[in-house]
Amino acid sequence: MTERYTNARAAAATDRVGGRQQVLATNSLIRNTYLLLSLTLAFSAVTAGAAVVTDAPRPNVFIVLGGYFGLLFLTQYLRNSAWGLASIFALTGFMGYTLGPIINAYLGLPNGGQTVMTAFGGTAGIFVGLSAYALISRRDFSFLRGFLFAGILVAFLASLAGIFLQMPGLSLAVSVMFMLLMSGLILYQTSEMVNGGEDNYIMATITLYVAIYNLFLSLLQLLGLANE
Structure with missing residues (x-):
């Protein structure tokens, strides 16, 4: 009996150590991800600003x-x-640079500066709110994986159709789709970091960056249409 009691205590101690190590690893992943994300967003803003200042032409869609x-x-x-x-x-510098000509086009519209800043503020608010919810609630959003993959694929193909067919109604629908899908992607990726589904901060950063990038573009297009 004494031996079983000793083994049980040793197992419990091992579980506690393993639990603490898991918590430390998760906290490190989250910290590194948000640090890298902030740096890549800042660098992307610099390259986008350079494209705006130099009035860079909008690159061909195939180059993008x-x-x-x-x-x-x-x-x-x-x-x-x-x-x-x-x-x-x-990657993020390139994406930021391709964003510059798009921002320039909206800045040339009536109330363009306000539209861009509102899209920026809305994107920041949605990201902070959804991330905080996923971090605090620690809910598992892994069930969204299949839906997000299929939805993003459909939205991507629809966006290409909207570009080549010049269909404003389809472009509006795609913007709404992307806004909802990117919101779900933020919840999903944050949940994966919290619950152990993701252990690489570079990949976590990419996913969150892409979600923020597309969320901003979707809001920008929706607000631009509303101001017309």
Whole structure:
């Protein structure tokens, strides 16, 4: 009996140590993710500002898609090395630069500056609110995985159709879809970090950055249409 009691105490102590280590690992992941996310957003803002100041032309959609997916796959491949950090800054810098001409187009519209700032503020508010909810509630949103994957694929194909077919109604619907899907993606990715579904802060940063980027674009387009 004494031996069983000793073994039980040892097992309980091991569980407590393992639990503390898991909590420390989760906290480290969250801290590193938000630190890297803030840095990549700042760098993206700098490249977007450079594109606005220089009045950079809007790049061809195929160049944007090629650069985005190429750098995305490169970052995924390098995610466990120091080069992954260089790759994610290349990706977010590129995306920021492609955002500059879009912002310039809206700034040229009546009340364009207000539209851009409202989209920025709305994006920040939605991200902070959803992230805080997922962090505090610690709810498991992993059930959204399949829905988000299918929804994003449909929305992406619909956005391409909207570009080539010049259908304003479809573009409006796609913006609404992306706004809802990116909100769900923020909840999902934050939940994955909290509940152990994600252990790589580079990949977590990419997912949150893409969600913020597309959320901002969707709000910008919706607000722009409302101001017309």
